[in-house]
Amino acid sequence: MNKQWMRKEGQKWIADNIITEDQLDLIVARYPDSEDKRKVTGVLPILASILIGIGILSFIASNWGEISPIARLSLLIVFMLSFYFSGERYLKTGHHSLGTSLNLLGIITFGASIILLGQTFHLNAVDARLFVFWSLPAIFYLFRDRHKLYFFLLGLLTVGGQLYSINEFQSFSYLLCILFIIAVGGFVFLYPSTLKSWVFTIGLSIQGLMFITVNDINLLWFFIFGFALFTSGLWVEKNVFKQPFNRLGTLIGFGFAYGLYFLLTNEFSSDLELPNPYLFIPVLVVLFALSVIRKRQENLYLHAWELLIFLPFFYLVKVTDSLIVGIIYLVIMFVFSGYKLSEGYRNESRSQINFGIVLFLLVCLMGYFNLAWSFMPKSIFFLFGGVLLFILNAFLQRKKKQILRNGGPHHD
Template identity: 75%
Template sequence: MNKQWMRSEGQKWVEDKIITNDQLELIVERYPETKDSRKVTGILPVLASILIGLGILSFIASNWGEIPPLARLSLLMVVMLAFYAGGERYLKTGNETFGTSLNLLGIISFGASIILLGQTFHLNAVDARLFVFWSLPAVYFLFRDRQKLYYFLLAVLTLGGQLYSLNEFQSFSYLLFTIFLISSGSFVFLYPRSLESWLFTIGLSLQAMMFIIAEDINFLWFFLFGFALFTAGLWSLKQVFKQPFNRLGTLIGFGFAYGLYFLLTNEFSSDFELPNPYAFLSVWIVILALSIIKKRKDSLYLHAWDLLIFIPLFYLENIAVPLFVGIVYLIVMFIYSGSKLAEGYRNENPSQINFGIVLFLLVCLMGYFNLAWAFMPKSLFFLIGGILLFILNAFLQRKKKQVLKNGGPHHA
């Protein structure tokens, strides 16, 4: 309920002598303002403050060369402190949305100030240290106010800084990774929220990917990271980490199977380099053992099939032709996605069913693409493919409705 709207409307009732002011206050207090209402009404102030802040910063940047150095420093300090002061003022009056948006602009102007001052004094960056300092205010405000907007900004700064380091210096910033891991991870651990846990999992995966690229490590090690992420989800004591780790780890494993099937069945395997089998398989065996131990501990013997996607079948290329290995990957993906779908139907879990449907349709799409692209007219190829996918999706969705008709999900 929007209290401001109630007071505005209620004042008309007071003027018409339907109720008194005291009665109006009692009515307003009876209906507390909901979070959803505050979210909706707070969107415009956030957008307005961001646009105003960006306008100020862009104006300063466009006229930067005409401003004396001392005046530049003073101007940047005034703008930044004005944002922070305004943010704190609105927070004290209870306007969290507007106060948070101004503090966000304070953080943004802090980073912009460092960049502009660096240009003024001709300072050359040799690493991503700028983003390390830039992310520290976001960490402070995140743990002080626990607002998700600070979490988003922290993720953008740490991941953006890592990408900047990779592009400009071909290096991986361990400081940025440490800040991301400790601050983002501990925040989700202390204050469990679904959206933030997904952002943390995605961010962690992107950090791992950039590390592998920066250190010029064989990219198939990222497949092993996906398996480790999946296993970490099995062992996680915090429920908020279980689904993101499990789902994203599965998608990484499935994505590799998807890509390897395409490469191995289309004669792209000539440049295909495998990681050192002794190191890779040693780590893989350890992760596999941890997965099996946890499944045995939780009596999940029938769910062991979900480890199928994490078998490093690409090593079969050493003893078999690439086409055969690719077909094996296609069979594995069909079995895996079909089993995931069947498990969702069995558990009457809509989320699991949807996940299984997406995986199954992706496998069908890739199989059809590889089979029909070479010899079928392209117009007919797209027409038949679209019709087949539409029919298959309709059948699976109908099956889903039938399964969920009598009671919905029985498992979380």
């Protein structure tokens, strides 16, 4: 319901002595404003402004060589200031979507200006400092207006700038990483939101993976990162971080178990390089101790099985056959996904059940693929595998509906 239209029409009813002013207020308060309409009308100005901005920047870039350096600088400054001025003007008049989109174009023009001017004056970049400067106006508008578009733009600039730094300069930008943690993480801490906390957690994990990759550190240290993320989810006080840290940390640990099972049960076990145990094991022990202490404080002894996925079974390849270690990982994944599924059923939580179903089906798929690929005809392999997964999924989904039928979920 459009409240502005209702108030306008209501004034006519008051003038005709149909209702009183107080009655109009009660009627308007009874009907909330339409969120869907605001979303649709808010998206259109943003899309229109982005298309216009792309067209302008494309025109400038295509005719860049024909414009003198002074004219280029003047043109870029005029466009950037015009976007910012128009954005502020529309914000003051209440057109928040259009004003925000124009300020976004101002930020984008600011970064594009730095790049184009660098090309004009033949300035050679040696690091990703460009993205640090580019992020500053996004940080300003984010904390001033608290609009989610600034948040996503800032995440894109910091993570994308890190990827650019690694690709172009083969170096990890500590400035961008710190900026990401302080600005993006700080905003989620001050203004909690589930979606934004997931964006921060995924971005932080990408930063960690890039740091390990560019510094040529053994990839199994990212396994430690996942365990540290999981442990942080147990200790962090802000509830908005608990589920993303726990879920993503679990997925990283499960992903490593998944990959190690495939490597160790095939002919790739010789490619497995283990990290230095004298450094790796102590860090792992500290994380285990912190996890167990926290679970003990919260009386979650029965949930200690979650730590099973983070045990370093891969070191067993030094004392036994790699095939045996791979089978151990398969068993661990079945047990872990089964416990996740049963925990979801016990808590009557739809999200936990769905998470457990996905993990269990992934294990079944990998086990089936690894065991049956070499001896089954390929057409039968895919046909039987598809039917098997379909039956398993149907059974698990039916079980979920039975569990949630009596008013669940209770703990989503």
